[in-house]
Amino acid sequence: MSELYERIVLERVKRPRHAGRPAQFDARGQGANRLCGDKVSIYVTRAGMQLHHESEGCAIMVASADLMVDATTGKTAADIHALAQAFAEVVTTGTENPALGELNALAGVFEFPSRIGCATLPWRALEEALQNV
Amino acid sequence: MSTTLQTFDTAALREDFPILKEKVHGKDLVFLDSAASAQKPRVVIDAMVHVMEAQYANVHRGLHYMSEKTSDAYEAVRDKVAAFINAGSRDEIVFTRNATESINLVAYTWGRSALKPGDVVAVTEMEHHANLVPWQMLRDAHGTELRIIKITDAGEIDWNSLEEVFADGRVKLLAVTQMSNVLGTYTPVERLAKFAHAHGAKILIDGCQAVVHRQIDVRAMDADFFVFSGHKLYGPTGIGALYAKAEILADMPPFLGGGDMIASVSYAKSSWAKPPHRFEAGTPAIIETIGLGAAIDYVSAIGLPAIAAHEQALTEHALAVLPNIEGLRILGTAQDRGGVISFVMKDAHAHDIATLLDRQGIAVRAGHHCAEPLMGRLGVTSTARASFALYTTLEEIDALAKGLERVRKIFA
Numbered sequence A: 001m002s003e004l005y006e007r008i009v010l011e012r013v014k015r016p017r018h019a020g021r022p023a024q025f026d027a028r029g030q031g032a033n034r035l036c037g038d039k040v041s042i043y044v045t046r047a048g049m050q051l052h053h054e055s056e057g058c059a060i061m062v063a064s065a066d067l068m069v070d071a072t073t074g075k076t077a078a079d080i081h082a083l084a085q086a087f088a089e090v091v092t093t094g095t096e097n098p099a100l101g102e103l104n105a106l107a108g109v110f111e112f113p114s115r116i117g118c119a120t121l122p123w124r125a126l127e128e129a130l131q132n133v
Numbered sequence B: 001m002s003t004t005l006q007t008f009d010t011a012a013l014r015e016d017f018p019i020l021k022e023k024v025h026g027k028d029l030v031f032l033d034s035a036a037s038a039q040k041p042r043v044v045i046d047a048m049v050h051v052m053e054a055q056y057a058n059v060h061r062g063l064h065y066m067s068e069k070t071s072d073a074y075e076a077v078r079d080k081v082a083a084f085i086n087a088g089s090r091d092e093i094v095f096t097r098n099a100t101e102s103i104n105l106v107a108y109t110w111g112r113s114a115l116k117p118g119d120v121v122a123v124t125e126m127e128h129h130a131n132l133v134p135w136q137m138l139r140d141a142h143g144t145e146l147r148i149i150k151i152t153d154a155g156e157i158d159w160n161s162l163e164e165v166f167a168d169g170r171v172k173l174l175a176v177t178q179m180s181n182v183l184g185t186y187t188p189v190e191r192l193a194k195f196a197h198a199h200g201a202k203i204l205i206d207g208c209q210a211v212v213h214r215q216i217d218v219r220a221m222d223a224d225f226f227v228f229s230g231h232k233l234y235g236p237t238g239i240g241a242l243y244a245k246a247e248i249l250a251d252m253p254p255f256l257g258g259g260d261m262i263a264s265v266s267y268a269k270s271s272w273a274k275p276p277h278r279f280e281a282g283t284p285a286i287i288e289t290i291g292l293g294a295a296i297d298y299v300s301a302i303g304l305p306a307i308a309a310h311e312q313a314l315t316e317h318a319l320a321v322l323p324n325i326e327g328l329r330i331l332g333t334a335q336d337r338g339g340v341i342s343f344v345m346k347d348a349h350a351h352d353i354a355t356l357l358d359r360q361g362i363a364v365r366a367g368h369h370c371a372e373p374l375m376g377r378l379g380v381t382s383t384a385r386a387s388f389a390l391y392t393t394l395e396e397i398d399a400l401a402k403g404l405e406r407v408r409k410i411f412a
């Protein structure tokens, strides 16, 4: 069975660390996958770039959102943009990037071309949120 | 195992389908997605190759040997389709690309000529988008009304809702599936046709799923329109059919304009060919049509009653085995149902189920199955779906159950 589901991914799905809508936030970005009904909202709180996600969907998307928040909290918009690109590279090629730390847990998604969009959906929502800040 | 399954030689039939020998991720292919599109037997593949190698030319145009031969082969399939669904005449069979195009053809031509603004088209909550969106488009373009007949929690047509929708006498068309591609429910089409006719409405039956599993008799069911796609019936993509009663077709204006659909053409005015050619503009899917003919011959030789009995045994087995998996819920409990089974699992999203099964070589569909409003009615955003065909085995259903058990453990 795929190691993708056995690594960190499921841990994050069962016990997400950053799930939920914060009481106050400065911007929100949303992503939806029309095909499978996945939905994600990313909330940005400007002070120190605090992020939260509200996700409803498959394990890959939910885990990706939770790991993304870890990787991006406190970063600048420019850093985040670079991370998003590096992450997209990892999930489309399957080649891990040492600079990405735990995000590499999703590298295995490249084996499932139809699921790459699930992994990148929270990142697209985050980019949208940053434009709204 | 039932006696039917013993007399139905699945192992031998599987030999007819070259793709079933393929491996997926190093595992035997367990193909449980035939409701989306069925695999093709060797005879269909060979028939299509043969046309291209030995008797190909455009149809209805050439006065030469190859064209005449190809036209004969092409038109012979019209007879096969007519016989297969027991149409009264070959001229009641219009070739289209698929069921979707057949329904759009009816909505566009019959809908805009026979229906008046304010007339009502009624569909059910369990239609495929193909039998919903064309009627929305007609509503928006032509001013007809669209009404939705409810289904019960079991996934059957809610007869009270049907009567309510018809109560003011304005319904002029009931467009309904004969078998749900999500719930597997068969609808009582003969009864529905009687009901529609008694209320002054015509009935269009979406036979896309049903035609694969049951003997169709459009005259016995008294269908005004009946549509299906070749690719679900073990035939190729790109060919489908529309059956309509001759007197209805006679009054329908053309759909697309061009070659083959005309009687005569001048700059001032053109006149239309008689049905069915009036509705077949341009060079048709010649090779695919001949492939469909081979598929119909193949299915007919095995016999739909035998196929139906085989699939019924598979369905009963699946309905007995799958609910044993903790947290798995099958959607729909219709009395009369076939081998299309949608389910959800606690904690595991349908797409994760499909991906994890795929790694074990098992192909199921996951998503909204082109029935988004039905997903809403069922209170889910997507489901996983296993569907059976004449080549499906009991062992494959056991493999599915085993695979799902592993999925459950991963998410437990």
Ligand SMILES: Cc1ncc(COP(=O)(O)O)c(C=O)c1O
Pocket: B035, B036, B098, B099, B100, B101, B128, B130, B131, B177, B179, B180, B181, B206, B208, B209, B229, B370
């Ligand atoms: C019930 C039903 N109607 C219509 C369709 C549309 O068929 P096609 O895409 O071949 O036009 C399908 C296919 O998924 C179906 O299952």
